[in-house]
Structure formats: structure tokens, C-alpha cells
Amino acid sequence: MSAQAGLPRVVPRPARRGPLAQSWQRFVAMFVKEFIQLRRDRPTFAMIVGIPLIQLMLFGYAINTDPKHLPTAVLTGDDSPIARALIGALRATDYFNIKYVARGEADADKLILSNKVQFVIQIPPDFSRQLVRGEKPGLLLIADATDPTATSGAVAAALGAANQALDRELTGPLASLAQNAPPYEIRVHRRYNPAGETRRNIVPGLIGTILTMTMLMYTAMSVTREIERGTMEALLAMPILPVEIMLGKIAPYVVVGAVQMSTILIVASLLFQVPVVGSLFTLTVLTLLFIIANLSVGYTFSTVAVNQLQAMQMTFFFFLPSMLLSGFLFPFHGMPMWAQYTGEALPLTHYLRIVRSVMLKGSNFGDLAVDAGALAAFTLVAMSVAVMRFRQTLD
Known part of the structure; x- marks a missing residue:
């Protein structure tokens, strides 16, 4: 017992870890350290979270290649029920938001040059008289075509609304005008970019x-x-x-x-x-x-x-x-x-x-x-x- 008591105590050595285990520990330490640094760098952390959210919100909600309710002005010299029905039909397409009534062609040009309107609907003074006579008058749609993407859908909708625009008005003696093609035509004037070049x-x-x-x-x-x-x-x-x-x-x-x-x-x-x-x-x-x-x-x-x-x-x-x-x-x-x-x-x-x-x-x-x-x-x-x-x- 005494001899054994005098012997030095042997402490077991820890198991030696291999190079792969040590490499993994260093990797984890660097991994944690980098996240701590990102957390302290607030602008970078805001970019990581904010940029995807901004892109998602903008592309999901704000981006629309078929805009509607475009600002529009009306220049009319004909206040007849037929003219009002035409304007109502164009408004019903949801592409035209009539915000101004132009006092003349110079006023209409001013509204376009100042970017207040995208379209001007111009109805000539003798529009109703020519329509009743069967002369097929023209309704002029002036478009600011500097952005062809913004105007193409509205122009197509205006042309498509021609058939149903006067269904209520062309009755009785005027019913014969509604039997064939529309008794008027919409003439589109694409200003500043008539060819629609992007x-x-x-x-x-x-x-x-x-x-x-x-x-x-x-x-x-x-x-x-x-x-x-x-x-x-x-x-x-x-x-x-x-x-x-x-x-x-x-x-x-x-x-x-x-x-x-x-x-x-x-x-x-x-x-x-x-x-x-x-x-x-x-x-x-x-x-x-x-x-x-x-x-x-x-x-x-x-x-x-x-x-x-x-x-x-x-x-x-x-x-x-x-x-x-x-x-x-x-x-x-x-x-x-x-x-x-x-x-x-x-x-x-x-x-x-x-x-x-x-x-x-x-x-x-x-x-x-x-x-x-x-x-x-x-x-x-x-x-x-x-x-x-x-x-x-x-x-």
C-alpha cells in the first residue's frame, strides 16, 4: 500500500483530435465570427433584409406595364348627347381619366407640353351633324407617345370601344347607322414619337x-x-x-x-x-x-x-x-x-x-x-x- 502510494499519479491524456476535426472547429469559429460582424454592421444588415423586401414590394405592387386612369383632357365643340356618349364610352374603358377641359387647341397643346395630360380627346363642332348625315366624321385622339408603352393599351381600348359607344343613341330614325360599321372613326395622332420607337x-x-x-x-x-x-x-x-x-x-x-x-x-x-x-x-x-x-x-x-x-x-x-x-x-x-x-x-x-x-x-x-x-x-x-x-x- 505504501509503495503504491508513493508512485506518481498517471493522468490520462485527452484523445488527440485529427486534422479534420480541428479544421471543422476553425470553420465554425469563423462562421460565428462573420455573423457577429454582420450583426454589428447595421447598414449591411439593413441591405440584406431591405433590398429583397423593396424589390418584392416594387415589382409585386408598383410595376404595371398596362397603366389605366391616364390623365386626359377634352376639347369639344359639340355638346350634343352623341358627343357626351362618346366621351362616356372612352371613360368607361378605365384608361382615360378626364381631368381637364381644354379651351382651345393652344390650351390642349400646353397641357401636353407641361406633362399634365397624356391624351386629348378632340371632337369637332359639327361632329353630330356629320354623323346623322352619314358622312362618318372623325374623332381625334391626341396621344403623348414619348412613352409608347404607356399609351398603346389606351389607344387599343379606344379603338375597340367604337362599336358599342353609341348603342343607346342610335335608335329610331338613326338605327340604320348602327347596323354596319361604326358611323364615325377614331383618328389617333401619336405626337413626338409616331413610330412608337422605344x-x-x-x-x-x-x-x-x-x-x-x-x-x-x-x-x-x-x-x-x-x-x-x-x-x-x-x-x-x-x-x-x-x-x-x-x-x-x-x-x-x-x-x-x-x-x-x-x-x-x-x-x-x-x-x-x-x-x-x-x-x-x-x-x-x-x-x-x-x-x-x-x-x-x-x-x-x-x-x-x-x-x-x-x-x-x-x-x-x-x-x-x-x-x-x-x-x-x-x-x-x-x-x-x-x-x-x-x-x-x-x-x-x-x-x-x-x-x-x-x-x-x-x-x-x-x-x-x-x-x-x-x-x-x-x-x-x-x-x-x-x-x-x-x-x-x-x-
Whole structure:
């Protein structure tokens, strides 16, 4: 017993794990570590959850390639029951939302140039008299065809409604007029894009989408790049005000945006035969306003983001709804009202109306006063937020 008590105690060694088990442990540790890091990186986590939800909501609810209830004006010189029945039949198709009564052709043109209406229904003064005489008068449907996707369904519905439009009115002595083909015809006048070429709609819109993407991207990384490289302290040590730093960083990209706009216009004219009907001065001034608005938004993102990756994520988070809700890819009036209200708060929506109207319609500042005013208001708010955020970041 005493000899055994003096012997050293043997402690069993743990079983030695193989290389595969150790590799699995390291993998699990890295797996858990990465999830912890994602949880701490709130912008990235918001992108993981938010982007699929935004895409699902927008594509599921807001995207509609067959828009209805399109804003329409009526220009009529015939207030007879037959004329009213025709207007009622067109309204019953659900494609035409009659919001204005034009006082003349000049007033109707003004409504189209200012993007207040998509269609004008024009009934001549002697329409009923010609119909009763069997002269087959014409009802003119003027369509703003700058976006052929938005108007094709409504035009087809108007032509299809011709047969049943006057069933109640053509009775008694006029019943013979309803026995054959419709006693009138709908003449469609597709303005600004009579051939329905999609490039006339897409190419001008590319100016807005490209400027939005590049201006946001460039400025969103400007402040974070300085902070990551450690050069922001050197800038602040210089005798220069914070606002001067911000304006000095934004100004070069205004020139970059102007170069991009000029390049797209030249390519659009030479390769795609997309004309610039309106004033280049009007287009340039409003484009510079749009560029400053996007630069202000991007600069605000740069003051919020911790690093360049977060700045890029915020840029994409803003760019995706702008592209889908602005009317660039899908008809704006085809979206539900909540999506249209959201789109109205985005600068790209108003700029797309401006650039398409100037290039294809020849609209001027007076025609675009509403969209230009909305763009100016957004620019003022974005600049104010950028200045306040920049001062808070430096403090």
C-alpha cells in the first residue's frame, strides 16, 4: 500500500483530435465570427433584409406595364348627347381619366407640353351633324407617345370601344347607322414619337439614371475616403471653412456630370437619331440643378457612412427605388397611388419628365415650371441636410 502510494499519479491524456476535426472547429469559429460582424454592421444588415423586401414590394405592387386612369383632357365643340356618349364610352374603358377641359387647341397643346395630360380627346363642332348625315366624321385622339408603352393599351381600348359607344343613341330614325360599321372613326395622332420607337423614350432617360448613379457614387465616398486615408485632419488644419471643403469637393463632379450629359447627347443624336427639339440652354440649366441635387444626397451619405462600403450600400439603397419609381423602366401612371407619391418625392422622376419634354417635345421653362420647382425644392433641402450633417461629422 505504501509503495503504491508513493508512485506518481498517471493522468490520462485527452484523445488527440485529427486534422479534420480541428479544421471543422476553425470553420465554425469563423462562421460565428462573420455573423457577429454582420450583426454589428447595421447598414449591411439593413441591405440584406431591405433590398429583397423593396424589390418584392416594387415589382409585386408598383410595376404595371398596362397603366389605366391616364390623365386626359377634352376639347369639344359639340355638346350634343352623341358627343357626351362618346366621351362616356372612352371613360368607361378605365384608361382615360378626364381631368381637364381644354379651351382651345393652344390650351390642349400646353397641357401636353407641361406633362399634365397624356391624351386629348378632340371632337369637332359639327361632329353630330356629320354623323346623322352619314358622312362618318372623325374623332381625334391626341396621344403623348414619348412613352409608347404607356399609351398603346389606351389607344387599343379606344379603338375597340367604337362599336358599342353609341348603342343607346342610335335608335329610331338613326338605327340604320348602327347596323354596319361604326358611323364615325377614331383618328389617333401619336405626337413626338409616331413610330412608337422605344429608344426615343429610353435614351433621354439614360441621362437621368446615369447621372444619378455616378453622382451619388462619387460623392458618397468622398468624405469616407478622406477619413479612411487620414487626410481629413490635414484638411481641417488648413485655413478653410467646412462649407468651403464641401463645395470644393462637389464642384468638380458638376463638371464631370456636364461631360457625361454632353457625351450621351452626342451619342443619342449620332447613333440613335434621338433629336433635341427644345433649347439646349434649358436642358443644361435644369440638368445642372439635378446634378447638384444628387451630389448633395451623395455627400449626406458620405457623412453618415463609416467606410466606403457603407457609402456604396446607401447609394444603392437610394438608387434602386429611384430607378423603379421614376417612370424610367415602367409607366409612371401604371403604379398605385402610394408608389406615385413616393416617386414624386424623388428627383429622378421630375428630371425624366424634364429631359424627355425638352428633347422630344420642345418644352420650355414655363411648361416645366412644376417639375423644375420640385427639383429646386429637393435640391435646397438636400443641400441644407448635407451642410448640417457635414458640420456634425466634423464636430
